[in-house]
């Protein structure tokens with residue numbers, strides 16, 4: 001257990017510069033080109049240090065200093081605690097891209113397909129490998145059904161305008177991943193996401209009222225809460 005957690009945290013630390021680079025590249029508003037290069041010195045945005053500054057010109061790019069690193073290590077610790085069995089690879093992949101997606105959604109309220117599609121492809125491939133390794137391919141049917149069930153619930157919410165278009169593909173992938181652990185975990189992830197997002201919305205509205213600012217609807221990025229809800233459900237199973 002302890003070596004797995006230590007290894008997971010190390011992987012989290014080592015992947016942080018890459019995740020920070022992904023956040024800087026993809027946290028751009030809808031309709032604008034991806035930030036492939038530093039706007040000041042044109043240096044390619046790939047790996048970024050914890051300061052969040054471009055290594056070429058020290059321009060601030062993407063997320064605030066230390067934030068991606070702190071979240072990556074915390075998520076890696078949680079995944080290290082929760083991971084057992086052959087699905088650990090899929091969980092780790094979802095956690096890594098999930099950190100990047102969470103930051104991007106929190107900053108610009110979108111979940112780019114350039115991140116959600118590799119997330120879906122990686123989770124599907126790693127779950128298929130895990131099912132083969134365990135010799136029970138039937139579990140993939142439950143994953144697929146859970147993916148469609150969670151994806152359909154979120155797609156309905158997209159139709160009525162409660163969620164953004166990127167939320168249902170993310171929910172599809174997370175539903176499939178949680179389906180590996182069972183229907184109760186898939187349902188638990190969705191419920192945890194709704195509860196966490198609701199608590200956050202109420203806290204924000206309360207803080208706005210306390211500062212005598214107007215409450216601007218329920219302007220909450222849903223992606224981070226879907227991801228957090230999924231992690232909570234896997235941890236609590």
Ligand SMILES: [Zn+2]
Nearest residue numbers: 038041054057
């Ligand atoms: Zn630069």
